Amino acid sequence: MGVLARGDVALADGSVVAWQFTDRTDGVSAPPYGEANLALHVDDDPDAVAANRERLAANLGIGVDDLVTMTQVHGRELVVVAGPLGEVEPPQADAVLTEAQDVALVAQVADCVPILLAGPQGTIAAVHAGWRGVVAGVVPASIEAFVERGVQPASIRAWVGPAICPACYEVGDDVREQVAAAAESAYAVTAQGTPAVDVRAGVLEQLARYQIAAEVIETCTAEDDRLYSYRRDGRTGRQAGVIIRRSPRR
Numbered sequence: 001m002g003v004l005a006r007g008d009v010a011l012a013d014g015s016v017v018a019w020q021f022t023d024r025t026d027g028v029s030a031p032p033y034g035e036a037n038l039a040l041h042v043d044d045d046p047d048a049v050a051a052n053r054e055r056l057a058a059n060l061g062i063g064v065d066d067l068v069t070m071t072q073v074h075g076r077e078l079v080v081v082a083g084p085l086g087e088v089e090p091p092q093a094d095a096v097l098t099e100a101q102d103v104a105l106v107a108q109v110a111d112c113v114p115i116l117l118a119g120p121q122g123t124i125a126a127v128h129a130g131w132r133g134v135v136a137g138v139v140p141a142s143i144e145a146f147v148e149r150g151v152q153p154a155s156i157r158a159w160v161g162p163a164i165c166p167a168c169y170e171v172g173d174d175v176r177e178q179v180a181a182a183a184e185s186a187y188a189v190t191a192q193g194t195p196a197v198d199v200r201a202g203v204l205e206q207l208a209r210y211q212i213a214a215e216v217i218e219t220c221t222a223e224d225d226r227l228y229s230y231r232r233d234g235r236t237g238r239q240a241g242v243i244i245r246r247s248p249r250r
Contacts, residue, residue: 037237
């Protein structure tokens, strides 16, 4: 399972929050999903997706059942999980949060923005935000979930992964106006001068309202062949942002 970027943060209790953004390399899916597609909803061979997820879990040092995914719906719903889901279907949500250890939260993307969040006491979340998510406010909803658990917003660490850049992301004027109303910095133009949105800038603006400065992976999904891009390819797979709080023994 290829990884575009990764890192970890040590917490006071001896646990470690590890994060990563995967790419499309070093998997078993065949074209057009080659190679490391992690999504079941794109008509890839389910056995190939299962094998790719096994590789991801192995790289994290956990079992595949310890991966928590979502059925993403481009809204603002956040689901709190206490541990692995087992036989339960993935929740319909665009953010998932846990305080459990050794459970990996997964946000799948192919142009949208994956956001990974960690509080100083070990609360973590994985968030998926496309332009609709910026408008709906999935990032503010996620930060408020941390606040409800006693976490000061400015203490939250954030990592923002690869996403489509505005030069490649043409939209209609109506979409640009909607997104800019939610986050002014998302207003953009393409390389051809046509209307665009900068979804990542919108996410960063919404984080900054809570005094959260994110670490950003600047790569554009549409420009980098190591990454899946729905806008570039249409029928394609999904990479992921993944975050886990490892127990002190690991």
